[in-house]
Amino acid sequence: MSTLKNSVRLVGNLGMDPEVKSFDNNRKLAKISIATNETYKNDKGERITDTQWHNLVLWGVQAKLAEDLLKKGDEIAVEGKLSSRSYVDKDGNKRYMTEVVVNEFLKVGLKKQQ
Amino acid sequence: MSTLKNSVRLVGNLGMDPEVKSFDNNRKLAKISIATNETYKNDKGERITDTQWHNLVLWGVQAKLAEDLLKKGDEIAVEGKLSSRSYVDKDGNKRYMTEVVVNEFLKVGLKKQQ
Amino acid sequence: MSTLKNSVRLVGNLGMDPEVKSFDNNRKLAKISIATNETYKNDKGERITDTQWHNLVLWGVQAKLAEDLLKKGDEIAVEGKLSSRSYVDKDGNKRYMTEVVVNEFLKVGLKKQQ
Amino acid sequence: MSTLKNSVRLVGNLGMDPEVKSFDNNRKLAKISIATNETYKNDKGERITDTQWHNLVLWGVQAKLAEDLLKKGDEIAVEGKLSSRSYVDKDGNKRYMTEVVVNEFLKVGLKKQQ
DNA sequence: TTTT
DNA sequence: TTTT
Numbered sequence: 001m002s003t004l005k006n007s008v009r010l011v012g013n014l015g016m017d018p019e020v021k022s023f024d025n026n027r028k029l030a031k032i033s034i035a036t037n038e039t040y041k042n043d044k045g046e047r048i049t050d051t052q053w054h055n056l057v058l059w060g061v062q063a064k065l066a067e068d069l070l071k072k073g074d075e076i077a078v079e080g081k082l083s084s085r086s087y088v089d090k091d092g093n094k095r096y097m098t099e100v101v102v103n104e105f106l107k108v109g110l111k112k113q114q
Numbered sequence: 115m116s117t118l119k120n121s122v123r124l125v126g127n128l129g130m131d132p133e134v135k136s137f138d139n140n141r142k143l144a145k146i147s148i149a150t151n152e153t154y155k156n157d158k159g160e161r162i163t164d165t166q167w168h169n170l171v172l173w174g175v176q177a178k179l180a181e182d183l184l185k186k187g188d189e190i191a192v193e194g195k196l197s198s199r200s201y202v203d204k205d206g207n208k209r210y211m212t213e214v215v216v217n218e219f220l221k222v223g224l225k226k227q228q
Numbered sequence: 229m230s231t232l233k234n235s236v237r238l239v240g241n242l243g244m245d246p247e248v249k250s251f252d253n254n255r256k257l258a259k260i261s262i263a264t265n266e267t268y269k270n271d272k273g274e275r276i277t278d279t280q281w282h283n284l285v286l287w288g289v290q291a292k293l294a295e296d297l298l299k300k301g302d303e304i305a306v307e308g309k310l311s312s313r314s315y316v317d318k319d320g321n322k323r324y325m326t327e328v329v330v331n332e333f334l335k336v337g338l339k340k341q342q
Numbered sequence: 343m344s345t346l347k348n349s350v351r352l353v354g355n356l357g358m359d360p361e362v363k364s365f366d367n368n369r370k371l372a373k374i375s376i377a378t379n380e381t382y383k384n385d386k387g388e389r390i391t392d393t394q395w396h397n398l399v400l401w402g403v404q405a406k407l408a409e410d411l412l413k414k415g416d417e418i419a420v421e422g423k424l425s426s427r428s429y430v431d432k433d434g435n436k437r438y439m440t441e442v443v444v445n446e447f448l449k450v451g452l453k454k455q456q
Numbered sequence: 457t458t459t460t
Numbered sequence: 461t462t463t464t
Contacts, residue, residue: 036196037119072462118237217231239347310394311394354458355459
């Protein structure tokens with residue numbers, strides 16, 4: 001799986017503890033959502049904060065590491081892949097959602113920020 | 115706007131010509147969707163192709179370049195930012211969609227591939 | 229200047245305080261060197277640490293931020309560009325060196341690590 | 343080996359055919375050098391081209407692919423790791439050089455460029 | 457030493 | 461739903 005064709009890098013904070021599921025074949029799945037906070041000045045010189053929420057999916061070893069190391073509020077750096085999938089909602093409508101399938105993450109702690 | 119906190123890189127092909135809109139303030143907006151194709155071998159040694167479609171949004175100069183240079187089938191490399199937004203669909207339901215807001219793109223042509 | 233054609237991303241620790249120079253035109257230059265530490269297991273299952281040192285160059289606003297915020301031992305994430313240049317050493321020989329010209333950095337603090 | 347701590351991405355042209363060596367243990371090594379060409383306008387509005395040369399090292403499967411697919415003039419996209427090493431030159435002096443150890447490459451062909 |  |  002090529003990192004040249006599809007790669008996402010994010011630095012952000014977990015909005016909640018990881019949700020972890022275990023499957024029959026011993027595979028683990030963890031879901032986390034992180035917020036990236038970026039600040040900039042608009043045309044009028046006002047300080048604007050743009051917060052984006054991202055849904056991350058981790059499998060196997062990465063899921064285990066997330067379960068053991070991460071909790072709500074923690075800051076992480078991640079590298080992964082953009083992945084979209086469709087599902088059927090409770091009203092029977094087809095919906096789409098986009099997730100980042102994580103290859104790797106680091107727990108960091110932003111001390112100061114520019 | 116930090117490329118350290120939120121950055122996406124994709125190499126893929128346009129599924130259709132760019133859709134371009136012009137606004138009163140002379141700002142231009144282009145929307146394109148690209149497919150990234152990755153191949154790998156599964157557990158059984160079978161060759162699998164994973165095709166992902168991505169919605170890209172371009173503003174200003176990048177929108178103008180897309181309008182002038184790109185058409186259906188073209189291959190591009192892009193760098194941008196993950197951005198999610200909500201909207202209300204025709205049935206009055208709140209929906210979410212995730213897009214890549216493009217900072218920069220290159221028209222490339224994959225000659226051969228590994 | 230394209231981030232698609234030439235981009236370097238590093239997470240590492242400063243080996244010394246930044247060296248800062250100011251020029252006549254008010255331009256500032258900061259030089260820092262950081263070590264990236266990566267650990268892996270070799271063929272024999274032994275834990276190996278690969279430490280690489282990188283020379284970073286910062287100009288203008290980034291140099292000012294480095295001067296104000298960074299000191300020996302700090303951990304940073306950086307995005308920049310690979311740049312090589314030649315110079316003449318004290319014996320009159322032509323030498324080459326490779327540096328990373330920084331576009332952006334974040335001060336981080338790796339709390340735990342995988 | 344983490345792509346979060348040390349990652350380089352380049353798009354450029356080979357200055358010569360790959361140099362390939364084979365070792366006793368069947369390991370292959372390929373060396374290539376590529377030029378990245380970036381153009382921008384300086385303060386006076388003049389079009390400037392900044393050409394940087396980069397030394398790339400490929401091992402194993404990547405070396406084989408380079409040997410089979412690449413030749414002088416070809417354009418490639420690569421992802422790898424910054425790596426510096428010292429060596430002793432013919433006059434007995436210690437020298438340093440910086441290389442990019444390639445994880446992955448794609449042969450591309452830039453048709454048009456912005 | 458490449459390319460546009 | 462996070463963080464500064």
